[in-house]
Amino acid sequence: MRVLRPLACLLPNAAKTAALVILNRPLEGEILKQFFNISLFKAVTDGGINRLFTCFDGQQDKYIPDLITGDFDSATRPVLDFYQQQSVSIMNTPDQDETDFTKCLRITVDKTKHLPVDQYLIVGSMGGRLDHHYANVATLFKAITITPRPVYLISSGNLACLLPPGKTVIQADTGLEDDWCGLIPMGCRCDHVTTTGLKWNLSDQPLAFGELVSTSNTYSAQQVTVETDQPLLWTMGYRFSEQASEETG
Numbered sequence: 683m684r685v686l687r688p689l690a691c692l693l694p695n696a697a698k699t700a701a702l703v704i705l706n707r708p709l710e711g712e713i714l715k716q717f718f719n720i721s722l723f724k725a726v727t728d729g730g731i732n733r734l735f736t737c738f739d740g741q742q743d744k745y746i747p748d749l750i751t752g753d754f755d756s757a758t759r760p761v762l763d764f765y766q767q768q769s770v771s772i773m774n775t776p777d778q779d780e781t782d783f784t785k786c787l788r789i790t791v792d793k794t795k796h797l798p799v800d801q802y803l804i805v806g807s808m809g810g811r812l813d814h815h816y817a818n819v820a821t822l823f824k825a826i827t828i829t830p831r832p833v834y835l836i837s838s839g840n841l842a843c844l845l846p847p848g849k850t851v852i853q854a855d856t857g858l859e860d861d862w863c864g865l866i867p868m869g870c871r872c873d874h875v876t877t878t879g880l881k882w883n884l885s886d887q888p889l890a891f892g893e894l895v896s897t898s899n900t901y902s903a904q905q906v907t908v909e910t911d912q913p914l915l916w917t918m919g920y921r922f923s924e925q926a927s928e929e930t931g
């Protein structure tokens with residue numbers, strides 16, 4: 683049985699046991715500061731480095747990642763030069779059969795294999811291009827074969843992670859949970875799903891597109907359990923005070 687407390691990473695006293703991957707979407711400054719503080723390793727994919735540079739305008743030297751990867755069709759030369767001067771590793775990943783995110787996640791997992799990392803936080807992962815949104819969710823399916831640690835897509839008030847087959851306990855007790863949550867049968871149908879702790883629970887029921895998809899669900903307890911026969915996407919909303927300072931564009 684797996685136990686997750688997905689929003690613990692947003693608490694002020696969060697342990698420094700995460701690894702961070704920054705993608706090419708507008709970034710939220712306060713959350714990013716929090717994630718820099720609690721991450722033992724920070725990676726950026728391609729145009730994500732332009733976003734990081736802009737997000738911390740005037741104080742870029744305080745937020746230096748460990749690694750920048752990508753096929754480099756988005757990062758600008760002056761921005762790359764700035765981070766190169768700060769001794770950041772820059773790794774070219776030219777393969778055009780996987781996204782920059784998937785390639786970066788593989789490298790990040792490898793670089794953190796001897797570190798006490800217990801979760802991967804992916805920011806800049808939602809909204810924007812729809813093909814990328816689905817590609818990012820598809821990367822979660824690869825991620826369960828790359829690492830046993832949870833990989834959280836977390837952006838703009840949304841968190842998503844893939845629950846592997848079996849039973850998962852989700853602790854929703856941080857006080858940062860928004861009212862809504864959902865179980866989305868992406869990739870394939872789930873024939874047997876059983877939950878507790880939700881307003882609309884399932885009892886050995888199927889979830890599938892064209893049949894039932896559990897959206898606009900909410901909590902009936904601070905602990906949710908989900909048992910599934912196939913990988914199942916968990917989504918939940920969070921409230922974090924800095925949303926007002928969200929960068930636009």
Ligand SMILES: Cc1ncc(C[n+]2csc(CCOP(=O)(O)OP(=O)(O)O)c2C)c(N)n1
Pocket residue numbers: 728753755777778779780781782783
């Ligand atoms: C069947 C198939 N469809 C599409 C592609 C193209 N493709 C898939 S991943 C990828 C790399 C995407 O790079 P990334 O930097 O993540 O995205 P970008 O913003 O450059 O589109 C490409 C070109 C492919 N290789 N195979």
Ligand SMILES: O=c1ccn([C@@H]2O[C@H](COP(=O)(O)O)[C@@H](O)[C@H]2O)c(=O)[nH]1
Pocket residue numbers: 705706707727728729730752755756757781782783784806807808809810811814815818
């Ligand atoms: O709309 C978007 C754009 C990008 N991403 C993610 O960022 C990386 C890097 O993107 P580049 O455009 O190559 O800089 C990409 O692999 C996507 O995972 C996104 O999620 N949404």
